[in-house]
Amino acid sequence: MKSHRKELWFETPARRAFINITPQVEEAVRASGVREGLVLVNAMHITASVFINDDEAGLHRDYERWLEGLAPHEPVSSYEHNRTGEDNGDAHLKRQIMGRETVVAITAGKLDFGPWEQIFYGEFDGRRRKRVLVKVIGE
Numbered sequence: 001m002k003s004h005r006k007e008l009w010f011e012t013p014a015r016r017a018f019i020n021i022t023p024q025v026e027e028a029v030r031a032s033g034v035r036e037g038l039v040l041v042n043a044m045h046i047t048a049s050v051f052i053n054d055d056e057a058g059l060h061r062d063y064e065r066w067l068e069g070l071a072p073h074e075p076v077s078s079y080e081h082n083r084t085g086e087d088n089g090d091a092h093l094k095r096q097i098m099g100r101e102t103v104v105a106i107t108a109g110k111l112d113f114g115p116w117e118q119i120f121y122g123e124f125d126g127r128r129r130k131r132v133l134v135k136v137i138g139e
Contacts, residue, residue: 004032004136007044012126015073015091018060019121021050021132025104026111028134035109037138041119042101045130047091049098049122052113067094067124091125098122106138 006028008021025041043050053059071093076082079089102119105112111119121132 001137001139002032002034002037004028004034006031006134006136008121008132008134009129010048010121010123010132011129012123015124015126016064017121017123017126018063019123020055020118021121022055022111022118025119025134029106029109029111029136032136032138034106034136034138037106037136039104039106039111039137040101040133040135041104042133043095043121043130044133047088047095047123047125048130048132049095049100049124050102050132051098051120051122052102052104052117053120054116055118055120063098063122067097070094070097088125094124095122098124106136 008024025039029039041050071090073090076087081089081092
């Protein structure tokens with residue numbers, strides 16, 4: 001069995017962002033030489049997410065509005081976590097909702113997606129360097 005590891009690094013200028021990372025994951029799959037297997041893509045930070053959905057701007061604005069309704073950033077005093085001196089209690093909850101990782105099948109050397117599926121990095125407490133692990137395994 002082959003194994004390949006790659007780290008993707010991000011530093012978003014805004015507190016929140018959704019970034020399509022499908023091309024970087026596809027490149028990692030190509031570099032791995034795996035024809036049949038799986039790729040794990042996971043956020044290596046507790047205020048960021050990796051998820052699969054459609055690359056449509058309206059949907060991303062819907063996510064932003066929905067997540068802010070579920071876990072609003074302000075008032076920051078409403079989160080016990082923020083009593084530690086942080087201001088990102090909401091980001092931890094948003095990550096929990098959107099998920100830590102995704103796994104995609106690799107078939108014939110390509111990501112085996114359904115229609116419109118793309119892989120996204122979700123940032124909920126940006127303005128600092130964070131990484132995503134891409135781990136490819138298979139034959």
